[in-house]
Amino acid sequence: xxxxxIICEYxxxxxxxxxxxxxxxxxxxxxxxxxxxxxxxxxGDTAVIDKLERARMAVRCGADLVIELPVQYSLxxxxxxxxxxxxxxxxxxxxxxxxFGSECxxxxxxxxxxxxxxxxxxxxxxxxxxxxxxxxxxxxxxxxVVNGIDSxxxxxxAEPNNLLAIEYLRALKKLDRNMxxxxxxxxxxxxxxxxxxxxxxxxxxxxxxxQKRADISEYTTSEWASAIKTALxxxxxxxxxxxxxxILYKLRSSTTDEIAQVPDVGQxxxxxxxxxxxxxxxxxxxxxxKTKRYTMARIRRIILSLLIGITKxxxxxxxPYGRIxxxxxxxxxxxxxxNGATKIPFASSIAKLSQLGDTAERFAELEIRASDIYGLxxxxxxxxxxxxxxxxxxxxx
Numbered sequence: 001x002x003x004x005x006i007i008c009e010y011x012x013x014x015x016x017x018x019x020x021x022x023x024x025x026x027x028x029x030x031x032x033x034x035x036x037x038x039x040x041x042x043x044g045d046t047a048v049i050d051k052l053e054r055a056r057m058a059v060r061c062g063a064d065l066v067i068e069l070p071v072q073y074s075l076x077x078x079x080x081x082x083x084x085x086x087x088x089x090x091x092x093x094x095x096x097x098x099x100f101g102s103e104c105x106x107x108x109x110x111x112x113x114x115x116x117x118x119x120x121x122x123x124x125x126x127x128x129x130x131x132x133x134x135x136x137x138x139x140x141x142x143x144x145v146v147n148g149i150d151s152x153x154x155x156x157x158a159e160p161n162n163l164l165a166i167e168y169l170r171a172l173k174k175l176d177r178n179m180x181x182x183x184x185x186x187x188x189x190x191x192x193x194x195x196x197x198x199x200x201x202x203x204x205x206x207x208x209x210x211q212k213r214a215d216i217s218e219y220t221t222s223e224w225a226s227a228i229k230t231a232l233x234x235x236x237x238x239x240x241x242x243x244x245x246x247i248l249y250k251l252r253s254s255t256t257d258e259i260a261q262v263p264d265v266g267q268x269x270x271x272x273x274x275x276x277x278x279x280x281x282x283x284x285x286x287x288x289x290k291t292k293r294y295t296m297a298r299i300r301r302i303i304l305s306l307l308i309g310i311t312k313x314x315x316x317x318x319x320p321y322g323r324i325x326x327x328x329x330x331x332x333x334x335x336x337x338x339n340g341a342t343k344i345p346f347a348s349s350i351a352k353l354s355q356l357g358d359t360a361e362r363f364a365e366l367e368i369r370a371s372d373i374y375g376l377x378x379x380x381x382x383x384x385x386x387x388x389x390x391x392x393x394x395x396x397x
Contacts, residue, residue, distance in 0.1 A: 003334055004029035004097040005089035005179070006063065007082070007168065009037040009074075010054050011047050012206055012216070013061055013224045015199050016101070016186065021062035023184040024099040031330045033095055034063040035085040037074040038367065039238075039374035040308075042081050044300025046238040046377045048207055049231045055325035056393035060223050065331035066393075067092070067346070068323040070363055071370040072314045075301045077264055080315055082167035083174075088322050090175050093341030094334050097180045100168050103159035105185025107169075109152075114166045116153040120146055135292045139163070161186055210237060235380030240300070242377045243307070244282040250307045251277045251285065261311045262302050269294065273302065308370050320360040321353045322346040323367075326393035348392040 004024050010017060024032065036058065038051040047054065055066040073084030089095045104110055121128070124145050131141035139157075147154035156162050165183060172179055187200065196205065201219040209216050213232055217225035231237050251273070260270040272289055279285035289299045321344050327335070338346070347353055354364030368387045375382035 001030050001333070001337065002028050002097065003031045003033055003095045003337070004099045004182070005092075005095040006032055006034045006099050007036075007069075007085040007089075008034050008058070008063075009041045009047070009203075010058055011037070011041050011203055012049070012210070012220065012228060013054070013057060014201060014203060014206055014216075014220045016202075018061065018221060019187065019200075020099070020101050020184050024182070025062075027097075027099070027182055029097065029099070031065075031334050032063050032099075033065045033067065033089065033092060033331075033334050034058055035067050035069050035088045036325070037069050038071055039371055040071055040074050040304055042074060042076070042078075042297075042301070044075065044297045044302075044304055046240050046243070046374060048210055048237055049228065050236065050238075050374075051371075052325060052390055052393070053227060053231070053236075056395075057224055057227050059326045059328050059331070059393055059395050061221050063326075063331075064328050065324070065334045066326040068325050068367075070319050071308060071366055072263070072305070072310045072363075073319070075263075075305050075308075075310065076315065077298070077301075078164050078167045079170070080263070082164065082171045084319060086168060086171035086175065086179075087318050090179060091319070091322060091343040092334075092338050092346065093343060094338035095179055097182050098168060098172060099182045099184065100161075100165050101186045102161045102165040102183045103186050104156055104162050104165070105183055107181050107183050109156060110162065110165050110183065111169055111181075113150075113153040113156040113162070114169050116150050117142065117146060117157060117166070120149060124149075132293065137293050137295060140292075211239070236378055238374060238377040239379075240304075240377060241282060242379075243373065246373070246376060247282055247303055247307055248277075248279065248285065251279075251303070254306060259306060261313075262305045263310060263312050263315045264298055264302055264305075269302075273299075273306075308366060308373060310366060314362065314366065317359050317363075320344055320363060321356055323350060323353060324348045324392060326395070328395040350387050350390070 039047050041047050058066050067088055069085050073081055127145050128141045131144055143157055199218055206216050256270045256274045259273050276285050276288040279288055286299055290296050350364050354361050371387045372384045
């Protein structure tokens with residue numbers, strides 16, 4: 001038995017994800033445990049369809065066990081996203097390998113680039129800070145300095161999946177766990193690209209097609225294409241644009257001190273966000289705040305975190321539990337293997353998990369609130385407290 005862990009969002013699932021799972025199986029994985037973002041995702045957006053449906057389809061399309069990544073980690077920077085997800089896989093106590101995609105496709109090169117970047121980040125911190133003072137983001141400033149020292153490392157960190165892969169490797173190193181890293185080289189469609197090739201397309205391209213109610217069956221499995229079609233017919237697809245007025249209300253009713261408590265807000269950014277409260281639309285708000293230094297994804301994550309009520313203190317705590325969203329027979333075998341080896345409790349009921357202590361209660365509170373807000377982003381608004389009534393997917397076919 002070899003259990004491989006995958007960190008994912010499946011927003012939506014596409015043939016690239018299917019290829020990743022296939023290659024992970026070919027590398028010897030008999031079982032796959034996935035940690036998946038919930039109703040909000042790392043690019044600072046709503047998930048295209050509900051987390052329970054995405055978890056159900058994940059099990060139908062290759063995963064065996066799906067665990068929810070808490071919302072504060074789903075809406076975190078790459079570092080926080082990776083730290084929370086890798087911790088959950090480690091805490092399960094049954095995962096042998098961490099499998100992830102990358103443009104590089106070579107773990108040793110990624111590790112070398114990570115070591116180079118770590119060294120330069122410390123030894124050339126003044127130079128990096130000087131570039132940031134000109135209005136550039138930390139990643140851009142770091143990349144610029146690295147490029148003058150190690151061009152191979154610079155080319156590696158210039159690619160988005162490589163950057164996330166390096167954060168996974170950092171998280172593994174901090175845990176000092178014997179979870180072997182394995183990477184699958186990304187092929188065909190680029191991350192966030194609008195080109196398609198051999199049935200492969202980026203998730204962002206597919207989201208655009210879904211918004212236009214266009215067919216995506218060429219780029220995903222028949223199960224996922226059918227699920228999206230059904231969601232569209234029932235008004236069960238989400239868009240952040242539907243949260244426009246509640247976001248504007250939240251900003252107009254927040255103080256600079258409250259904004260300053262949101263993760264990833266620093267160096268006076270709270271004043272810039274507060275100053276945008278005069279905006280009359282979500283787009284105006286986002287573009288008023290955005291600069292070369294602050295990316296759109298970062299601003300969107302901050303705005304959604306403010307709306308949900310996530311604070312810096314919430315990011316100082318590791319997940320106190322693992323919430324199971326779906327599993328099949330092999331998933332049951334993973335849980336059996338984990339029995340007695342887990343670092344934290346794993347269960348499906350958020351009501352029961354919330355009773356495990358103050359930290360667990362806070363994590364559950366944020367998750368329930370996030371789901372309630374997500375319900376307002378759907379074409380057909382759902383009732384509140386849906387997380388309490390959620391029924392997980394158990395697929396024994």
